[in-house]
Amino acid sequence: MDASAIDHSRDALTISRILRVNHAGEVGAINIYTAQIAMPQRDGDIHDFLVETLSHERKHARQFLALMPDRHTRPCGAMPLWGLGGTFLGAVTGLLSRNAVLICTEAVERTVHRHLDDQLAWLGDRDPALSDTIRKIQAQELGHLRFARDGQGARGWFSHGLDAVIVAATEAVIWLSTYGASAKMAHDLKA
Ligand SMILES: [Fe+2]
Ligand SMILES: [Fe+2]
Numbered sequence: 001m002d003a004s005a006i007d008h009s010r011d012a013l014t015i016s017r018i019l020r021v022n023h024a025g026e027v028g029a030i031n032i033y034t035a036q037i038a039m040p041q042r043d044g045d046i047h048d049f050l051v052e053t054l055s056h057e058r059k060h061a062r063q064f065l066a067l068m069p070d071r072h073t074r075p076c077g078a079m080p081l082w083g084l085g086g087t088f089l090g091a092v093t094g095l096l097s098r099n100a101v102l103i104c105t106e107a108v109e110r111t112v113h114r115h116l117d118d119q120l121a122w123l124g125d126r127d128p129a130l131s132d133t134i135r136k137i138q139a140q141e142l143g144h145l146r147f148a149r150d151g152q153g154a155r156g157w158f159s160h161g162l163d164a165v166i167v168a169a170t171e172a173v174i175w176l177s178t179y180g181a182s183a184k185m186a187h188d189l190k191a
Contacts, residue, residue, distance in 0.1 A: 015127050016073040018119050019064055021177045022134070024076035025112060026061035028173070031086025032093075032108065033057060036101050039094025046098060046151065053105075053144050060137045067130055078177045085173060089166065103159050105148035107166035109141050115174060116141070 033054040037047070068074060076082070093104040116138045123131045155163075175183055 011126055012071070014122070015130065016071055017178045018123070019067055019071060019073050019130065020076040021174055022116075022119075022137075023061055023064035023068070024079055024082045024177050025174070026057050026064060027079060028082040028086035029057040029108065029112075030054065030061060031083050032090035032104065035087045035090025036094040036104075039091060046101060049147055049151075050101070056140050056144070060140070063133050063137065067133060071127075071130075076177050078173065081173060081176070085169065089169070093162075099153050099159065100162060102148040102152045103155075103162050104166055105144060106152070107163045108170055109145035109148065111167050111170045111174075112141055113138065113145060 033050050037050050037054065065075070089104060089108075093100040116134055120131055120134055120138075123134075125131075152159075
């Protein structure tokens with residue numbers, strides 16, 4: 001096998017991991033928002049936001065899924081972890097308070113946004129169709145992030161702690177689902 005073939009297969013593997021983790025992330029988000037909608041948020045003004053956001057995440061999941069067959073990729077093996085983790089996170093924050101719901105949204109979407117940035121930078125023109133899909137989805141994720149950031153009340157120590165725990169948990173499942181490729185991608189881009 002020559003060097004270009006090795007590079008090509010490595011790129012294909014990374015593209016496959018990007019697709020799998022992004023699809024899994026959307027399934028996690030679907031579970032978060034579904035659980036939050038089922039919980040009392042103590043303030044009805046975010047209900048419409050949660051319902052609309054859930055419809056976006058469902059569409060995103062379908063878009064990533066549709067790109068899989070051509071790239072010989074199947075959904076992530078760690079999907080139950082994403083599903084259960086998302087439901088747990090959504091249920092807990094939905095039970096806590098309106099602010100906890102928005103902190104959860106901001107923490108998750110901020111983490112996702114950074115990873116999508118890394119992916120787009122790494123992808124370059126390796127897979128234009130995937131880049132295009134990510135770019136369009138990222139614009140919508142940014143809307144979720146802004147709403148959550150702008151709609152929050154003042155943050156105390158508990159809010160900062162909750163944010164940190166959610167970011168750490170999200171990073172951990174992303175790392176596990178990509179077998180560390182997400183961290184390597186960020187490291188390579190910095191270098
Ligand atoms: Fe999404
Ligand atoms: Fe989102």
